[in-house]
């Protein structure tokens with residue numbers, strides 16, 4: 394085997410740590426073709442749709458990918474910003490802010506983000522990170538509650554890419570943070586800020602993304618973690634049992650999903666004479682189609698149509714400093730035991746010289762061979 398200059402250089406590099414944020418993904422554009430591409434990848438994931446492929450593929454390709462993309466594209470168009478999809482814009486900011494936060498705390502780590510579906514893809518981003526020769530990788534899926542259809546598939550995708558690497562980093566991932574103090578405090582703070590301005594509502598609706606009910610029966614902890622997050626948030630806000638409710642949104646297909654469903658619940662509240670509801674979405678760290686369109690537009694309409702008079706949507710944590718701080722502390726806890734201190738500049742300069750000399754020698758040896 395030839396001992397190449399590159400391998401000699403690699404082994405002399407300082408050990409690096411990378412942090413990869415993973416979000417669900419979003420179409421490249423609010424247009425039918427782009428939404429179809431995104432939905433094809435998303436809805437072909439057996440972690441997301443747990444129906445045998447022989448049954449599901451004809452439905453997906455014959456019906457859903459012919460009808461849903463144009464409808465969804467219209468919805469995306471209603472929330473798209475000049476910088477792009479809100480989910481993409483918010484996630485990119487979170488990565489930038491986390492990099493800054495870690496740097497300020499004296500941690501040396503590369504921070505990147507990837508999307509499980511669409512772009513930037515997990516394989517593309519991992520290959521970019523590989524250029525920096527990471528010895529350690531922390532994967533942080535941006536979902537407070539664990540679900541097979543979100544967290545597990547993100548971790549699967551990372552592992553599938555790393556399975557192709559010769560030189561793998563040591564790997565860790567954040568499984569969930571549904572009861573994380575920092576995250577709960579940041580979210581409670583955001584809600585309290587809103588209430589300081591305009592008082593508390595008659596009812597706080599905590600709307601989480603739904604999943605099929607059979608995943609709960611099969612042992613997925615998602616439902617329990619949502620209920621626990623809801624209870625802990627209500628405690629922090631000092632709410633009584635009748636002041637709040639947990640609901641599940643975004644039902645897809647004909648099977649039963651986790652209940653109560655958000656939109657029917659909003660209609661019930663309106664009919665029952667509840668005048669003001671506030672809706673918060675504690676399963677989402679970034680505003681996206683599911684919050685800005687489904688809740689802030691459609692949910693509002695449903696509540697007002699059925700007799701409610703005042704509907705307020707509480708924005709996701711997005712790029713709020715309290716959330717970046719919570720995310721940073723969460724990451725640091727998971728980096729524990731890994732040496733991520735920034736090298737002192739003098740030592741780095743000395744090591745840089747030594748590295749340069751070793752690299753020259755290796756290159757010269759390579760040239761002779």
Ligand SMILES: C=CC1=C(C)c2cc3[nH]c(cc4nc(cc5[nH]c(cc1n2)c(C)c5CCC(=O)O)C(CCC(=O)O)=C4C)c(C)c3C=C
Pocket residue numbers: 417418419420436441442461465478480536540542543602603604605615643645676677680681682683
């Ligand atoms: C088909 C089943 C689906 C499951 C299961 C599911 C779980 C799930 N999703 C999120 C978070 C998000 N979902 C988003 C969009 C979205 N979700 C589904 C379907 C399922 N989700 C579809 C078909 C779509 C696309 C939009 C549409 O056509 O309706 C998004 C928003 C993406 C954006 O671009 O803004 C997020 C975020 C979670 C947390 C979850 C399980 C816990």
Ligand SMILES: [Fe+2]
Pocket residue numbers: 602643
């Ligand atoms: Fe979803």
Ligand SMILES: [Fe+2]
Pocket residue numbers: 643682683687
């Ligand atoms: Fe939706």
